[in-house]
Amino acid sequence: MFAAAAICILVVMALALARAFLGPTVCDRILAVNMFGTKTVLLIAVYGFLTGRPDFLDIAITYALINFIGVIAVLKFVEGIADSEQQPRPDEF
């Protein structure tokens, strides 16, 4: 059961990765990174249960925090970049 969940999460990670590679706009890539971080959190949690060590849950929680703060900081910076140019062109990043 956990193995199936882990495989599904890996597939979703691959899809998010594809979006990060292809994604034409900056928003696509930011969302892909956010998605990838979330899937990393899930994968760590599932991996912990898969190997019989639920202690990994704490680590997964901290990863979620890092992911959250990181994405907010990235969005702040993107806002700054868009402001620093005269006309914001989000699809040109």
Next chain:
Amino acid sequence: MLLTFLVATALAVVRLRSLFAVVMLSGIYSLVTAGIFIALDAVDVAFTEAAVGAGIATMLMLGTLRLTGHRQVAPRHSPLLPLLVVTITGGVLLWGTRDMPRFGDPAAPVHHHVAPRYIEDSPTEVGVPNMVTSVLASYRGFDTLGETVVVFTAGVGVLALLGIGGRRRRDEGAEDTDDDGGTRPG
């Protein structure tokens, strides 16, 4: 599977010209590396990788992009010479690993020096469930303290430099630069 992601991310980083996308992908690269470290049971290393690689490094890169520009100019010289150098270096490194014992070989010298003590005594001597943690935080505590001091000193130095630059710019009456990100209220 994670290693496949790693290789694919590295190739995409090399191929892309949009520097913003490259910063995002390097964040993903760090997350994948952290996942691999967790699979190798090195939780602390994974933690550091996620915090520094995916968190701080991405922020610093984005700050740099704000100051410079986010589009990579086409290289003016042929990529052949760097490619040759990198290939030769990689070949020499691979050749150098031929002398090393096989991965996970129990007869390797590294498993006979201090590792048995760590493995057998660390639960009673330190009392931390994770062995890597006990090695990092207790057996090599002075190493870790030294690293922390070095990183702290570097951070203080960078802050001193950035602080001086920011004050001068503010004195010139330029627009709000907000270099240090996150201290802006609201």
